[in-house]
Amino acid sequence: MGEPRRIRASVVIVGGGPVGLALAVTLGKAGISCVLIERQTEPLAIPRGQNLTARSLEHFYYWDCADELRAARLMPPGFPVGGITAYQSLSGEYWYTPAGRETVADFYYQRSERLPQYLTESVLRTRLSALAPVTTLYGWTAEDVRQDAAGAHVTALEDSGTGRCEIEGQYLVGCDGAHSRVREQAGIASRGADFDQRMVLAVFRSRELDRLLERFPPRTTYRVLRPELNGYWWFFGRVDPAETWFFHAPVPSDATAASLDAPALIERAAGSRVACDVGHVGFWDLRIDIADRCRQGRVFIAGDAAHSHPPYGGHGLNTGFEDAVNLGWKLAAVLHGWGGPGLLDSYTLERHPVFAGTGEAITRGIADDRAFLERYSPEHGRGEFERAGGSR
Numbered sequence: 001m002g003e004p005r006r007i008r009a010s011v012v013i014v015g016g017g018p019v020g021l022a023l024a025v026t027l028g029k030a031g032i033s034c035v036l037i038e039r040q041t042e043p044l045a046i047p048r049g050q051n052l053t054a055r056s057l058e059h060f061y062y063w064d065c066a067d068e069l070r071a072a073r074l075m076p077p078g079f080p081v082g083g084i085t086a087y088q089s090l091s092g093e094y095w096y097t098p099a100g101r102e103t104v105a106d107f108y109y110q111r112s113e114r115l116p117q118y119l120t121e122s123v124l125r126t127r128l129s130a131l132a133p134v135t136t137l138y139g140w141t142a143e144d145v146r147q148d149a150a151g152a153h154v155t156a157l158e159d160s161g162t163g164r165c166e167i168e169g170q171y172l173v174g175c176d177g178a179h180s181r182v183r184e185q186a187g188i189a190s191r192g193a194d195f196d197q198r199m200v201l202a203v204f205r206s207r208e209l210d211r212l213l214e215r216f217p218p219r220t221t222y223r224v225l226r227p228e229l230n231g232y233w234w235f236f237g238r239v240d241p242a243e244t245w246f247f248h249a250p251v252p253s254d255a256t257a258a259s260l261d262a263p264a265l266i267e268r269a270a271g272s273r274v275a276c277d278v279g280h281v282g283f284w285d286l287r288i289d290i291a292d293r294c295r296q297g298r299v300f301i302a303g304d305a306a307h308s309h310p311p312y313g314g315h316g317l318n319t320g321f322e323d324a325v326n327l328g329w330k331l332a333a334v335l336h337g338w339g340g341p342g343l344l345d346s347y348t349l350e351r352h353p354v355f356a357g358t359g360e361a362i363t364r365g366i367a368d369d370r371a372f373l374e375r376y377s378p379e380h381g382r383g384e385f386e387r388a389g390g391s392r
């Protein structure tokens, strides 16, 4: 291995998922030099966080790439982003269309949007490439993170080669996801709730499912409630208008891609035979993990590194964009010399209650659904079920 490359910048960002990219855009636009280190050379083509709130779109407008984001979507413009809730299966007799984020649309300057997270990341990567203060190291992994009185230091290794880079900054931000190495190395503890529930994420193609759903008004997501799911859902979402879908469902703790019959589970949730071609099967654990604080000296954490929530309600990515904006302008203010001494600590003070409140809302929602479905059933008392909220 030769001499390491050395880079100095005001801010070092570890992790260039959506939140690290958004923070780099915020800082780059403010004229702050930063280095972004991201392991993946290209965004991973798995449609995770798709629902972007109107508030997130306001940030994209400020980042000068709202039009590019809307152009990257796979769904037709104006396609309703709300959902259908069905009892027992998507073929079941009992269903309703709860009001969604469209109810608050007029309070925002931008409309909400929906597209796979990897396309959102591509838009942000492109935007970043036009910002001179930002250096990107894609295909590099941050191996070691440390801080001292003078600054924060990162050693990064090139994944496809022998490159080594020593990066030094005044501040460092870990946007390196739920298993954050930065959080761990900074000694920031995190805690939360483990629901002890493994979930599958299947991505599949099926035109038949689209045809089955023609009985409903057009919608983007479809949630199936069943008493035996204990408050968790079978959940379908459109990735494109006609045939690509994702599907979440609770599964046994020992389920693997080899042991799980994903098409059979999809068929049960659909309540009808639907031919499907499953392209991806992955798993995630239903847990809430919230960092005790978001700062340790010169080191900060943002996005899933600071708060990981199950995707119920689609909060994770949107919350992460808020972190990036909140921390971004404060770092810029301090580095430009006009931010006061308490400004950077206000990041934890402002964001932590939001993380905790989101966790509480998700936990309460699961418990409420479980209690509701244990107590009420349309088969044994439709009027009572509807009055209690099962057919709103």
Ligand SMILES: Cc1cc2nc3c(=O)[nH]c(=O)nc-3n(C[C@H](O)[C@H](O)[C@H](O)COP(=O)(O)OP(=O)(O)OC[C@H]3O[C@@H](n4cnc5c(N)ncnc54)[C@H](O)[C@@H]3O)c2cc1C
Binding pocket: 014, 015, 016, 017, 018, 019, 020, 037, 038, 039, 040, 047, 048, 049, 050, 051, 052, 117, 140, 141, 142, 143, 175, 176, 177, 178, 181, 201, 284, 302, 303, 304, 305, 311, 313, 314, 315, 316, 317, 318, 319, 320
């Ligand atoms: C199935 C699923 C569905 C979801 N649906 C929604 C939704 O509808 N709406 C919503 O708002 N959220 C949703 N989320 C949550 C959303 O995907 C996450 O909140 C979001 O990805 C967080 O972004 P992030 O940048 O903080 O972390 P990540 O996306 O995890 O990115 C972290 C990045 O850091 C990189 N990295 C890690 N360690 C290192 C290292 N040492 N060196 C270099 N790079 C490193 C990784 O390669 C990765 O790119 C969903 C999540 C899942 C799992």
